[in-house]
Amino acid sequence: MAMSITQPRVDYLNHEHTLASWLLTKDHKRIGILYLLVVTAAFFVGGLFATLLRLELATPAGDYVAADTYNKLFTMHGVTMVFFVLIPAVPTILGNFVLPLMLGAKDVAFPKINLLSWYIFTTGFLFTVYAMVSGGVDTGWTFYTPYSSRASNTNVMATGLGVFITGFSSILTGLNFMVTIHRMRAPGLTWFRLPLFVWAIYATSLVQILGTPVIAITVLALAIERFLHFGIFDAALGGDPVLFQHMFWFYSHPAVYIMILPPMGAISEVIATFSRKTIFGYSFVAFSSLAIAIFGFLVWAHHMFVSGISVYSALVFSFLTYAVAIPSAIKVFNWTATLYRGAIWLQAPMMWALAFIGLFLIGGLTGIFTASLGIDVHLHDTYFVVAHFHFIMVGGAIMGYFAGLHYWWPKITGRMYSDIWAKVAAIIVFCGFNLTFGPQFILGYLGMPRRYWAYPPEFQTLNVLSSAGASILAVGYILVGIYLVASLFWGKVAGDNPWHATGLEWTTQSPPLPHNFETQPIVTEDAYEYAVREVKVG
């Protein structure tokens, strides 16, 4: 490995070293790194639960952990991954770091609120970890009543409070980014010259602002019903347990778009940069992000086709779900078309991006099965649904997050990781992933219900395949952690623009100055204009 070279220039990492300079920083770049630490910790906590789940499911009988423990494991796996990894990952880490740089701004609109968001997020995470350590919660990450309000005797309130607090971090980040994009763009940077990552972050912020408050009130109402025996969802008083599901999914479906839109933005950046050409159909990809964000609010009850909603509303929601699938299809087709007659430079980020397209494609297409009324009656609450949303979340969101992380790593740390190991890790994760969740589609159609501690023996073979795949997946993720951390110490200096990419974030030094730019950059051309001018070597 190249000997580490000391940085002659001042940058946001080495100009201050005290603990207070980190814990009280108002610099969006440092806050991005603070989020990276907490989200990575949450990712490994969630991953640990996933490993235990797969170990239990390797055998039909419930012989590895007790039933209650298993129920707590899949609940905590869900809560940790959804609220503390998938929702924050790309916006708060990559978004926080790169958005102001891409806009040519000195910082986000409200730096103090940005730091406050991190403290709220970490407090929420600590609350949830406390809930796990002191007994866990076994209601499933969906907290359906009346089990969560009447029957469960686990830490529903503490976890609910953790989710409630973390929700505000998501709201404030969305608010911060939206105002930054509206008010702090560099001169000349019109909306249609914005990188597509910024469009995706804008659409995500819109969903965060409109959706998160509804789950805040839902969790609050659940906590009060459980604690003070109020009666909103209580069937004995004439309440409707399905009302909780309506209010829960009104947020939780748009939440899956919060999880997938930013990685899609990162993929648009990576595909354009490593095809060395402008993205195909820029305005279509940009507006498809907005369309996903807005249409995402019309489809929530496709999670409830068999839970007692009326036939006619099921028809309405099923049709709207097919409508919301179109913008995602447009994105995938446009990425593929971008590769046409490009100069494909197969570096590590591009490998992760192509793996993303492969997995997200299957995730999206299996959505057509679950959106179809006739099929969903059979598929609902089976492993088919588990496989579908893991293909979107792990295959889509996490792969997109890693593609973005590998793409902006030289800009964040100034160091370059080992390209070969990164490609090996991409292949391991891709294969491990398919082996883990591929068989679950078949299990789903066979009718194996989800959240089962013990299952009939005829499903064992496919479950063993899935558990084997899970171990390969774990190896892949640990490998990513290893070579990225190693690059901090032994990685060679990456230079200001290692990928020769367009975009304002690549015009400044890596790692960037504390206040980002020497002089205010002025934008004069569209995004991704590779063909127009030779991009000088960094």
Added chain:
Amino acid sequence: MFPGISLFPERASALAADVDHLYYFITAVAAFFALVVTIFVIFFAAKYRTKDPMAVGARIHGSIPLELAWSIIPFLISIVIFVWSASVFFDLYRPPDQTLEIYATGKRWMWKFQHLGGQNEINELHVPLGRPVKITFTSEDVLHSMFFPAFRVKADAIPGRYSSIWFEANKLGQFHLFCAEYCGTKHSGMVGSVFVMEPAAYQQWLGGNAGGATLTSRGERLFGDLACNTCHVSDGRGRGPSLANKFGSFEELADGGRVTVDEAYVRESILTPQNKVVAGYQPLMPTFQGLLSEENVMALVEYVKSLRASSEARAEAAATRDATPQEHK
């Protein structure tokens, strides 16, 4: 295909085939799009690959016709899938007129089935071959979901409401019954089997397992014990509406609305009578919430249902029963 791994569940109901055909069609559409995109990605990545980071791709900004094509065509295909799925959904959702009625209640961690003849079963269900069976069920505590993979039907059991599924078994044998909505510790233990039997064997099983009184007679005794008959006099002169021949028709309500008298309305009128009072009557009826178990409510519903039979059939059915006093003929 491989020993021990079956790719498809058994088809044991008339509608299972329809669901499977729809499943094959969507699989074909999805596989087609997946292959097209994967081939293009791999082909482009290989064909236009370069090692020189300074190389630059062609200056292509996009094409409106192509964008419209891959927006409209997938949408049209989705509409086809949507319409086909909706028709299968309606068939799954809508029971035919004449069905064999079975009542069930989901309780934390077991299913309890009640046949009209009074036979009760826990986590097991015997049904005849070739006859449409309709299961009307509710939950006594948290959400459950009755799921027969072999029949491709599922519905959540919601406390406070009736849900119903129907199927017509067309294959003999034993098939899985699962609880598909998470309900706590032994959610994975709330499973059972449904036995599809020849009609003759089914009748014989019914005979062999006749529990006590039939559901209707149990309902009738409850109707007497709870003094329902003091108000619900059959000739309509009582303080409550007459229940003879009421089931299945629709009823004018005091607040001007109209409702079909079905299991849900009878249950609601027993447990929360003040919500939908019949026109011309006062909301005097006390609530029986908490006094009646779900099984007894079902027995009463079945008794009210039996009142719709023509009065002669009522008389001769009453004659064959042990001579319990009957207030109304």
Added chain:
Amino acid sequence: MAGHISPKSTYYAIFAALMVLTAITVAVAFVNLGSFNFPVALGIAITKATLVILFFMHARYSSKLTKLFVGTAFFFLAILLTLTMTDYLSRGMKTYPGGAAGSGYGVRTP
């Protein structure tokens, strides 16, 4: 500098209007309009809210973007209310064979 300064008279006029509307909504509540009581009360409340947003909160004089945000808030609130109510209002509708789909008055032959 930034922000519009409205004359005091505007504020007093809006205050008066709001008080009058409050009086009206209370008075109308005692008049038996049958099923129209609810829409009338809601309409008056919406008018009052619009007055407060436009004049007290200066939405009328601020950028188009602010107006767009106000509209977005109420649009998505409307989505939440109306789409959920499509479920609850159509729950009674039975789909009997032979019953008019959606009419809820399907005649079931006994």
Added chain:
Amino acid sequence: MAEALTAHGDHGGPHAHHPDLQHHFDTLEQQHEAATLGMWLFLITEVLFFGGLFLAYMLYRVWYPVAWAEASRELDITLGAFNTAVLIGSSLTMAMGVRAAQTGKQRATVVWILLTMALGLVFLIVKYFEYKEKFEHHHVPGVNFMFEGPQAGPAQIYFSLYFLMTGLHATHMIIGFFIMAVIAWMAHKKRFTPEWYTPVEISGLYWHFVDIVWIFLFPLLYLVDRAGHFA
């Protein structure tokens, strides 16, 4: 936005601008617009935060009109109407306070803001008496909830929503009260100038929003069926 910008030295160089202009903004107007836009976005989240409860209210009112009518008649309409007048008054004083800050009248700003706080306090005190009266009549949902007549179940749902909605609103009032205390203190310290009065304006927006929530809560909770249509 694009006027010539003074070159920044390294971080924390001498600020040639208005003392209230933060480093990452170029002009005071950009900072002001960003702040107001941020506040409007926060109010969107509040609209949907209360929206969840309005959804539950709308559903159960459609399901149980008689229970809603009976339970609503238990509320004291004079107190409700008085509270509405108090809150609209506080909106007026708040607007006048913002206007005073815009025109640089320091003393007037302090007086108007203190008036707003006083009216807010009156509202909370009236609310306290209403809640006390509910406790005495056992109308607080939970184990010892009592409501005569057949509509006891849905009435308990009504009171659950009543306490949730008015409780959440009262919490927002209390938060608003403390914000106003801070603003009054800053105004007293002559922090605001006609160029920089953003804190007054955005706390005014928050206060007006809380007033709007009550404008909806009053008819929805108090005036359900005073004319006895469902009597």
